[in-house]
Structure formats: C-alpha cells, structure tokens
Amino acid sequence: MNLLLFGLLNIIGILLALVIGAALLTWIERRLLGFWQDRRGPNRVGPFGSLQVVADMIKILFKQDWIPPFADRYVFVLAPAVVMVAGLLGFAVIPVTPSIGIAGNWNIGVLFFLAMASLSVYSVVLAGWASNSKYSLLGGMRAAAQMVTYEVFMGLSLIGVVMLSGSFNLTDIVRAQRNIWFIIPQFIGFIVFLMAGIAETHRLPFDLPEGENELGAGFHTEYSGMKFGMFFIGEYIGILLTAAMITVLFFGGWEGPFLPPILWFMLKLSVFVIFFILLRAALPRPRYDQLMSYGWKVLLPLSLLNVVITGAVMLASGPAG
Amino acid sequence: MLSSIRTLWLTFLHLFHRSETVEYPEQMPYLAPRYRGRIVLSRDPDGAERCVSCYLCAVACPVSCISLQKTEDAGRWYPAYFRINFSRCIFCGFCEEACPTYAIQLTPDFEMSEYERHNLVYEKEDLLISGTGKYPEYSFYNVSGLAIPGKDKGEAEHERPPVDPRTLLP
Numbered sequence: 285m286n287l288l289l290f291g292l293l294n295i296i297g298i299l300l301a302l303v304i305g306a307a308l309l310t311w312i313e314r315r316l317l318g319f320w321q322d323r324r325g326p327n328r329v330g331p332f333g334s335l336q337v338v339a340d341m342i343k344i345l346f347k348q349d350w351i352p353p354f355a356d357r358y359v360f361v362l363a364p365a366v367v368m369v370a371g372l373l374g375f376a377v378i379p380v381t382p383s384i385g386i387a388g389n390w391n392i393g394v395l396f397f398l399a400m401a402s403l404s405v406y407s408v409v410l411a412g413w414a415s416n417s418k419y420s421l422l423g424g425m426r427a428a429a430q431m432v433t434y435e436v437f438m439g440l441s442l443i444g445v446v447m448l449s450g451s452f453n454l455t456d457i458v459r460a461q462r463n464i465w466f467i468i469p470q471f472i473g474f475i476v477f478l479m480a481g482i483a484e485t486h487r488l489p490f491d492l493p494e495g496e497n498e499l500g501a502g503f504h505t506e507y508s509g510m511k512f513g514m515f516f517i518g519e520y521i522g523i524l525l526t527a528a529m530i531t532v533l534f535f536g537g538w539e540g541p542f543l544p545p546i547l548w549f550m551l552k553l554s555v556f557v558i559f560f561i562l563l564r565a566a567l568p569r570p571r572y573d574q575l576m577s578y579g580w581k582v583l584l585p586l587s588l589l590n591v592v593i594t595g596a597v598m599l600a601s602g603p604a605g
Numbered sequence: 606m607l608s609s610i611r612t613l614w615l616t617f618l619h620l621f622h623r624s625e626t627v628e629y630p631e632q633m634p635y636l637a638p639r640y641r642g643r644i645v646l647s648r649d650p651d652g653a654e655r656c657v658s659c660y661l662c663a664v665a666c667p668v669s670c671i672s673l674q675k676t677e678d679a680g681r682w683y684p685a686y687f688r689i690n691f692s693r694c695i696f697c698g699f700c701e702e703a704c705p706t707y708a709i710q711l712t713p714d715f716e717m718s719e720y721e722r723h724n725l726v727y728e729k730e731d732l733l734i735s736g737t738g739k740y741p742e743y744s745f746y747n748v749s750g751l752a753i754p755g756k757d758k759g760e761a762e763h764e765r766p767p768v769d770p771r772t773l774l775p
Contacts, residue, residue, distance in 0.1 A: 318624070319619065319620050320620060322622050322624050322626075323624055324624050482701045484767050566612045567609055567612060
C-alpha cells in the first residue's frame with residue numbers, strides 16, 4: 285500500500301513538474317532570447333514576467349477551437365495529443381534520482397526512449413496530412429524525412445554508451461558513470477546524439493518542418509487554440525526529454541558531490557535546456573538538402589565509426605565482454 | 606562548424622550586454638521637435654488664428670482625413686469648422702508642408718488612444734492651441750501684402766507701398 289502511494293506520488297509529481305516546467309519554458313525561452321538579442325523579453329506580468337505563462341494560457345484556452353472544414357477531423361484532433369503522450373511517456377524511463385523516476389530501473393529504458401521518440405514523429409506527420417493544406421503537407425513530409433534520417437544514428441550513437449555500461453537500463457548507465465562521465469570516452473557519440481536530439485525535437489537550427497519563412501508554420505499551419513498549444517508544449521517537453529537523456533547518458537545523471545542528487549540533475553538539465561535556446565538564438569536554418577546530406581554523409585558514418593572505435597578499444601583494453 | 610561555435614559564443618556574451626529597450630510608460634523616449642505626432646492649429650503672435658481656410662491641407666492629405674469650411678470675417682478668411690479624423694490620419698506631415706501660413710503643425714505627441722473611435726475625430730476647438738507652435742515670429746498677414754482691417758497694402762514688414770500702374774514715373 286505504501287509502495288503504491290509512493291509510486292502514484294512519483295507519477296503525479298513528475299507529470300505535474302513536466303507540464304508546468306514545459307509551460308514555464310515558454311517564458312524562459314522568450315526571456316533568454318530577449319537577453320541574447322539585447323532586449324528584455326516579457327517582464328510585465330508578475331515577478332520578472334513569470335506569470336506571462338498564465339496570461340498566455342488563459343488566452344490560448346479561450347481561443348475558438350476551430351477545425352478547418354477541409355481537414356480530416358479525427359486525425360486532426362488526434363495529432364496534437366500524440367506528441368504530448370509520446371513526450372510524457374518517454375519521460376517515464378528517466379531516472380531523476382535513484383528514488384524519483386517512474387520506470388528508471390527498466391531493463392529496456394534506452395529502447396523505450398527511442399521508441400517514444402519515433403512515435404512522436406507520427407504526430408507531426410499526421411498533423412501535416414490531416415490538415416489537408418499544402419504547407420502543412422510539405423512540413424509533414426519534411427518532418428518525416430528528417431526524423432527517419434536522424435532516428436537512425438540517434439540509436440546508433442547510443443550504442444557506444446550501452447557497450448561501455450553493458451546495459452540498456454538507464455539507472456545502470458548512470459551508475460556506470462560514477463568514475464568518469466561518458467562524454468569523455470563517448471565524445472563523438474555525444475555530438476551525434478546532440479545533433480539528432482535537436483533534429484528530433486525539430487528545434488532551430490533543424491526546424492525545417494515548421495520553417496516560417498517558406499512554409500507558413502509548417503505542419504501546424506492550420507492549428508489554433510489549445511491544439512496549437514499542445515504542439516507547443518509538446519515541443520518543450522521534447523526539449524526537456526532530450527536534455528534529460530543527454531544528462532543521464534553522457535553527464536552522469538544525478539551523480540555529483542555536495543549537492544543532493546535532484547539538484548545535480550536539475551542543474552545539468554537546465555544547462556542543456558539553455559543550450560538549446562542558445563542554439564535557437566544564434567544559428568540560422570540550413571537548407572533542406574544540406575540537412576539531409578549532413579545527416580546521411582557525415583553523422584551516420586561518424587556514429588558507425590564511434591561504434592567501431594568503442595568496440596576496438598574495449599576489445600583491446602581487457603576482457604570486458 | 607567553427608564559425609557556428611563562434612556565433613554561439615558571441616551570442617552568449619550578449620547576456621552581459623545592456624538591453625536597448627526603452628521601457629516606455631515608465632521611461633519616456635526622446636522625441637525630436639520635428640516628430641510627426643498629434644496635429645495642432647496654431648495662432649499668430651497676435652493671438653489670431655493662422656488658418657486662412659485655403660483647403661491646401663485637405664487637398665494634400667492622402668487619406669482625406671481633413672475636412673473644413675471657409676467663412677469670412679472683416680476681410681479675413683477663417684475656418685468655420687476644422688475637423689481631423691485621427692483614426693484615418695497617417696501622420697505623413699503633407700498637410701504641414703502644404704500649409705502656406707504655418708497654421709497646421711505636427712507635434713511630438715502620440716499618446717492619443719481612445720476607447721471609442723468617434724472620439725478620435727478632433728474638432729477645431731480640440732486642435733487649436735493658444736501659442737505659435739514651431740514658428741514663434743511668423744504672422745501671415747504681416748508679410749503677405751494683403752489688406753486687412755488696421756493694415757493696408759504695403760504697410761506690413763519688408764513691404765513697399767504698391768506700385769501705381771497708371772503713372773509713367775517709376
């Protein structure tokens with residue numbers, strides 16, 4: 285009974301923290317972008333503008349929930365839900381600390397994360413398809429191609445980590461980094477995973493599916509009100525998820541001296557979230573063919589090379605496997 | 606690749622720059638004296654209305670937001686009414702350029718929001734100010750050579766008496 289209560293508390297706590305954190309990120313992002321562009325960002329509502337989130341929420345909830353008459357109604361409604369569900373489910377396998385985390389000790393954690401990351405592609409593709417408008421369709425097609433490309437070596441880049449730690453279990457992966465963070469032996473893997481993670485969350489500079497200048501808003505051109513809000517929050521949950529995965533896989537998760545584990549995790553997580561926002565502030569969007577050729581011709585060979593080198597070093601350094 | 610990293614770093618450094626924002630309601634921006642804001646009708650140094658209802662401003666206005674009616678009083682022309690619809694006005698300043706008497710002037714004031722649109726239609730009493738605006742010395746009737754009560758032709762500043770065309774002498 286006590287265990288059940290603890291589990292429920294864990295689930296509800298993480299869910300609430302995620303949704304609230306993702307909503308707050310909209311404000312944090314705008315604020316940071318403001319600073320990086322020598323502006324102030326939203327600073328009027330509440331202390332430092334932090335209640336801007338509430339204002340935005342009230343506004344977006346009271347918007348007319350309009351479905352275009354030419355759209356495929358059911359798929360159109362389903363699409364934004366998929367991105368939320370996939371993002372939130374992906375978080376289930378993240379071990380925040382040894383005790384906080386829903387299924388952090390699951391023996392196929394890495395695979396589950398990859399599966400959920402792939403599932404969120406459906407949301408974008410279905411949205412683009414169901415909208416029945418050319419910009420949305422183009423955005424959806426781009427998203428599909430981009431996701432399929434980057435999915436491949438997102439998985440491959442993690443193989444090095446799995447080889448070193450000898451487990452798909454994320455808690456074990458964190459424990460294996462007690463002596464040395466995996467970013468040092470797995471630097472190439474880290475770079476590739478970072479790129480793939482940005483592409484998976486379709487954030488700038490890889491946000492071609494929603495490139496404003498050429499596609500209107502890409503796959504969510506036809507969306508408005510809270511359904512658009514779901515895509516928006518889903519994107520931020522994606523950022524949080526990717527940042528959390530980077531933390532767990534390459535930066536030793538909750539491990540760290542002096543501070544309690546949860547603070548270490550939050551600290552590392554926020555560094556990567558801020559880095560994601562910095563990427564948006566600084567880098568322009570590549571051309572679509574550049575994006576694809578970069579993926580297939582640079583990152584895929586790089587991740588394969590990483591697997592080979594990791595294997596060779598492990599073989600040479602001792603009877604590990 | 607290296608240039609991307611450099612861009613990231615340079616953008617990050619902007620965190621420590623001062624922001625360029627002028628936080629408007631608390632911190633008023635500087636507006637140049639010739640800023641094109643709210644339109645006023647000015648008076649000449651004697652306190653009389655400068656506007657002579659020549660209609661040039663109404664003609665020059667590209668959005669036709671000025672409407673006025675001429676009336677005459679003791680040899681002088683006045684506008685009987687003078688109306689500017691500020692919900693139409695684009696603050697281009699063409700009326701100011703067209704005005705031969707410096708009567709219509711744009712001022713550095715833009716805070717004229719209203720909750721109801723018809724309140725943006727300014728009548729003559731709303732537009733008329735008590736001062737001379739940007740040209741403190743200028744008085745149209747003192748330089749134009751027109752006869753008005755109390756001043757005949759040729760009696761104004763820098764004027765000579767009019768030439769009599771019927772005489773042969775210079």
